[in-house]
Amino acid sequence: MSTGRRSIVLMLGLAAAGAAAGATSGLAWQPSRNVWYRRTWGIDIVGVKPVSSGYMLAFRYRIADPEKAAALNDRRSKAYLVDEATGTVLSVPSMENVGELRQGAVPQAGRTYFMIFGNPGRLVKTGGTVSIVAGEFRVDGLRVD
Template sequence: MTTRTPCALMMVRALVIAMVFGVGMSASTLAGSAEDPQEAAHAWRVHRGAYFDSLWGVDIVGVKLVSSGWMLQFKYRVTDPEKAKELLGNHAKPYLVDEASGAKLAVPAMENVGELRQAAVPEAGRTYFIIFGNANKIVQRGAKVSVEIGSFVADELIVE
């Protein structure tokens, strides 16, 4: 017996109701109707994760609101240190772009700490992070964002 998530059960029920009553609903309408940002982020990782693993040597963990929404944390796990070098170098400035507004958020630099990102020699299996400032709380939970670091671009990430 397989287990189903509450969201999957809701989709099945909605599909059955649509079939019984002849209501025209597409699968994409059902999937996006009441989708939880955490489930949407997981679906993104399932469908797009292999691309970033094979090309960039990273497994993207996700983007989360932190510090009461004033900052965003982008986390990724290194699977191939040689391919992941560009993400951890100091030569490329990382940005997080809100796809709805086009706002480009940068990494804040603290006086005694420096930039809130890790710059090191990548190690396989280790998880790294980058913190982006979210002034005025422009980016909210469930928003689609892109992370850009030099030629690395991860688009349509869902903020958890």
């Protein structure tokens, strides 16, 4: 194999490894803690990603145990995101015709749910660390992908 071809193969391998790492970085924050959230709250944390050109942040979680996870979909509990670097608190916006940008349906095992948080002025950047709070539920140390 020529040197040029080896370089391309190496770059493609590194790009694939980087994409795979990026796809699971929300889970890679501390795998042992993710097991704790599955046992205690019945969820697997998928991650936090910027959406709407960074003006909103989406927290996604997959339901493992619908009974334990019901508290996260309870719209009576207020949800918010805290930027750990600045202490900025971001809330779930409420739209006039849609309501709050979080799901409130009865959770079903295997489905992925979300909460959308406003990020005015793109205060929280990719690579930042945040906490998510919803009623009694709290998760710290999530990296924004």
